[in-house]
Amino acid sequence: SQTIHQWPATLVQPVGSPLSLECTVEGTSNPNLYWYRQAAGRGLQLLFYSVGIGQISSEVPQNLSASRPQDRQFILSSKKLLLSDSGFYLCAWKTGEGLFFGSGTQLSVL
Amino acid sequence: GEDVEQSLFLSVREGDSSVINCTYTDSSSTYLYWYKQEPGAGLQLLTYIFSNMDMKQDQRLTVLLNKKDKHLSLRIADTQTGDSAIYFCAEIRGAGSYQLTFGKGTKLSVIP
Numbered sequence: 442s443q444t445i446h447q448w449p450a451t452l453v454q455p456v457g458s459p460l461s462l463e464c465t466v467e468g469t470s471n472p473n474l475y476w477y478r479q480a481a482g483r484g485l486q487l488l489f490y491s492v493g494i495g496q497i498s499s500e501v502p503q504n505l506s507a508s509r510p511q512d513r514q515f516i517l518s519s520k521k522l523l524l525s526d527s528g529f530y531l532c533a534w535k536t537g538e539g540l541f542f543g544s545g546t547q548l549s550v551l
Numbered sequence: 552g553e554d555v556e557q558s559l560f561l562s563v564r565e566g567d568s569s570v571i572n573c574t575y576t577d578s579s580s581t582y583l584y585w586y587k588q589e590p591g592a593g594l595q596l597l598t599y600i601f602s603n604m605d606m607k608q609d610q611r612l613t614v615l616l617n618k619k620d621k622h623l624s625l626r627i628a629d630t631q632t633g634d635s636a637i638y639f640c641a642e643i644r645g646a647g648s649y650q651l652t653f654g655k656g657t658k659l660s661v662i663p
Binding site (some may be wrong): 477483487494531533538540542543544 | 557582591592593594596599638639641643647650651653654655656
């Protein structure tokens with residue numbers, strides 16, 4: 442069956458520390474993958490999307506980067522976190538019906 | 552203004568019907584979606600409708616699409632406390648698009 446895994450579920454990091462969030466998809470090949478962020482009280486903001494290995498499109502210039510080292514793996518990174526990077530990060534995978542989301546990572550930068 | 556707009560809050564009594572409304576701006580939207588997000592969880596795809604349809608019903612959920620007014624609604628019949636969540640409207644713009652554009656979400660509170 443097709444599933445999407447995202448971890449960790451929660452993360453507390455100090456300002457200036459690095460970040461790595463991982464997302465993997467099972468049961469499909471060559472998926473379109475997405476990273477969204479949901480800040481408190483706000484809607485969803487598309488950060489990055491990828492249509493294939495090594496192909497990353499950035500929607501919002503910021504402190505974050507993304508990589509797609511394998512077909513079913515999508516990684517969100519930062520070299521130095523800012524307070525404003527706090528939020529709920531969601532990985533998603535596009536199917537013929539729509540976007541299916543992972544369970545999300547709640548990131549608190551202190 | 553926002554490309555996809557929703558009211559932020561809705562409060563209904565248990566057993567009543569809930570209607571969550573959404574307006575969008577892009578007439579080339581091909582698919583329109585409703586997602587549900589419970590506290591601390593990811594988004595769950597509830598239902599979707601093709602742009603050439605006017606209505607879609609799925610158990611307690613009814614989606615109505617008015618393309619002329621670019622208006623989408625989600626009706627939840629016999630609303631239960633478990634329906635309390637944030638509901639997001641989203642659209643895909645144009646054929647072959649890779650991206651969904653979301654509204655900010657409507658927080659539905661169900662009063663017992």
